[in-house]
Amino acid sequence: MLSKDIRNHFPILDQEINGHPLVYLDSAATSQKPVQVIEALDRYYRLDNSNVHRGVHTLGNRATDGYEGAREKVRKFINAKSTQEIIFVRGTTTALNTVAQSYGRANVAEGDEIVITHMEHHSNIIPWQQLAKETGAVLKYIDLEEDGTLSLEKVRETITNRTKIVSIMYVSNVLGTMNPIEEITKIAHEHGAIMCVDAAQAAPHVKLDVQKLDCDFLAFSGHKMCGPTGIGVLYGKKELLNAMEPVEFGGEMIDFVGLYESTWKELPWKFEGGTPIIAGAIGLGAAIDFLEEIGLDAIEQHEHELAGYAMEKMSEIDGLTIYGPTDPKKRAGLVTFNLNDVHPHDVATVLDMNGIAVRAGHHCAQPLMKWLECSSTARASFYLYNTTDDVDRLVEGLRTTKEYFNDVY
Amino acid sequence: MSTNKLDQLYRSVIMDHYKNPKNKGILESGNVTIDMNNPTCGDVIHLTMNVEDNIVKEVKFEGEGCSISMASASMMTQMIKGKTTEEAVKLAHTFSDMMLGKDLDDSIELDDLEALSGVAQFPARIKCATLSWKAMEKGVSGESQ
Numbered sequence: 001m002l003s004k005d006i007r008n009h010f011p012i013l014d015q016e017i018n019g020h021p022l023v024y025l026d027s028a029a030t031s032q033k034p035v036q037v038i039e040a041l042d043r044y045y046r047l048d049n050s051n052v053h054r055g056v057h058t059l060g061n062r063a064t065d066g067y068e069g070a071r072e073k074v075r076k077f078i079n080a081k082s083t084q085e086i087i088f089v090r091g092t093t094t095a096l097n098t099v100a101q102s103y104g105r106a107n108v109a110e111g112d113e114i115v116i117t118h119m120e121h122h123s124n125i126i127p128w129q130q131l132a133k134e135t136g137a138v139l140k141y142i143d144l145e146e147d148g149t150l151s152l153e154k155v156r157e158t159i160t161n162r163t164k165i166v167s168i169m170y171v172s173n174v175l176g177t178m179n180p181i182e183e184i185t186k187i188a189h190e191h192g193a194i195m196c197v198d199a200a201q202a203a204p205h206v207k208l209d210v211q212k213l214d215c216d217f218l219a220f221s222g223h224k225m226c227g228p229t230g231i232g233v234l235y236g237k238k239e240l241l242n243a244m245e246p247v248e249f250g251g252e253m254i255d256f257v258g259l260y261e262s263t264w265k266e267l268p269w270k271f272e273g274g275t276p277i278i279a280g281a282i283g284l285g286a287a288i289d290f291l292e293e294i295g296l297d298a299i300e301q302h303e304h305e306l307a308g309y310a311m312e313k314m315s316e317i318d319g320l321t322i323y324g325p326t327d328p329k330k331r332a333g334l335v336t337f338n339l340n341d342v343h344p345h346d347v348a349t350v351l352d353m354n355g356i357a358v359r360a361g362h363h364c365a366q367p368l369m370k371w372l373e374c375s376s377t378a379r380a381s382f383y384l385y386n387t388t389d390d391v392d393r394l395v396e397g398l399r400t401t402k403e404y405f406n407d408v409y
Numbered sequence: 410m411s412t413n414k415l416d417q418l419y420r421s422v423i424m425d426h427y428k429n430p431k432n433k434g435i436l437e438s439g440n441v442t443i444d445m446n447n448p449t450c451g452d453v454i455h456l457t458m459n460v461e462d463n464i465v466k467e468v469k470f471e472g473e474g475c476s477i478s479m480a481s482a483s484m485m486t487q488m489i490k491g492k493t494t495e496e497a498v499k500l501a502h503t504f505s506d507m508m509l510g511k512d513l514d515d516s517i518e519l520d521d522l523e524a525l526s527g528v529a530q531f532p533a534r535i536k537c538a539t540l541s542w543k544a545m546e547k548g549v550s551g552e553s554q
Binding site (some may be wrong): 018295325343344345348349350353358361366369375404 | 474531534537
């Protein structure tokens with residue numbers, strides 16, 4: 001377990017909600033921000049704010065150094081070969097849409113296949129639905145095992161020589177399942193398909209290595225990993241990105257502009273039209289520094305232990321159903337559950353009255369909810385600042401919820 | 410725990426409607442059908458009505474959702490049955506005002522609906538309470554499917 005002192009870096013956690021100390025268990029939706037990130041944003045706006053890549057003046061140089069310095073931090077963070085492969089975008093959704101609209105439109109034709117799974121987040125479903133509709137391609141879903149994992153047999157059965165794109169989440173935001181991305185990438189490549197990875201729930205918790213995974217694209221958001229909202233990353237292999245057309249056109253991304261024809265800057269800037277997300281990138285860089293100082297391996301270990309502890313304590317509550325793999329080692333730090341026939345919204349409201357923040361709803365995964373045969377669930381998700389005390393508070397809150405609804409029923 | 414505030418939300422009348430909903434089911438002979446969902450939370454409602462001569466003769470609902478949304482739907486069906494479409498729309502507006510914490514017109518009989526006034530203190534739950542009313546309003550305004 002990590003030291004409890006880590007909490008002290010997060011000023012927001014030091015407050016009361018409805019008369020109780022806040023227990024924040026919704027980090028899979030968005031993480032809280034350490035003072036190091038808040039100060040980096042503050043410092044940038046107080047001292048260095050300027051537009052990038054054009055300033056002859058000193059502030060312009062500082063902003064450019066900060067922005068491009070953040071790109072190098074991201075490159076190192078995911079072990080990409082070059083900063084040319086790191087494109088700053090608004091978030092995972094924008095990154096996946098960029099792959100679908102740029103790579104997809106150019107490489108997918110009628111009758112080709114796009115393969116995803118039943119556990120995907122809407123952001124890794126709808127861009128492919130749209131692409132399939134536009135091109136006449138077939139969208140195929142890999143079926144899940146009963147415990148909410150993927151089997152490589154079913155992956156092999158679904159991917160064929162007609163498959164052009166395989167796009168799968170690394171870690172499920174509902175089931176907590178960690179998918180065997182490296183193995184799936186091999187299978188995709190054997191069939192000549194490219195592999196795209198939705199790493200939104202992986203980047204905050206797992207050491208990413210795009211060279212080891214050998215994936216072709218990988219997308220994640222800054223705000224789930226202690227960074228600000230509005231900044232995310234699209235990683236792509238250089239040879240693929242080089243061959244792709246930008247999806248946004250305008251300032252910053254151009255080389256020469258004529259009246260009827262223009263040319264693009266080289267990578268990565270050709271994909272970054274308009275004034276880029278400068279402060280966001282600098283904030284993300286500060287978040288990476290913070291996470292790396294603690295160590296991604298230590299964070300992952302901490303979450304496995306917390307999830308294991310939570311599952312053990314929660315399964316002692318009568319009538320509580322936990323979804324996803326039962327082995328804590330096979331899952332990330334989140335527990336999705338339902339409590340008897342108390343609706344998840346009602347659970348979340350009673351917990352909130354006790355100062356505990358959890359998510360209730362379909363978690364942007366309606367097809368998965370259908371697969372689980374429930375309309376919604378509650379979810380407690382953990383991060384590096386959570387402790388076993390937080391889990392104890394959750395369990396106590398759930399017992400209170402149960403008693404409360406037993407009484408009012 | 411702030412039990413008092415919770416008790417304002419989960420009054421016994423609400424839990425009664427949740428456990429024993431009124432007018433649950435599908436009206437096979439209905440001439441108005443409305444499906445509506447709350448995309449942020451997954452609550453769904455399937456409303457069937459029989460509207461004749463501008464009067465809501467019959468109404469039934471099917472749905473899935475939390476205690477607040479289902480209890481509100483049950484109360485809604487109870488209240489609008491036999492009302493003219495204008496009266497039904499007016500009730501929907503009154504209910505919407507109640508959710509926004511506005512002062513209400515005393516002349517309107519709220520009956521059980523009054524129990525939902527505590528929802529106004531829980532901003533995240535207002536949409537749960539208003540789903541069935543929005544569906545009804547859409548239906549009686551002639552926007553049926």
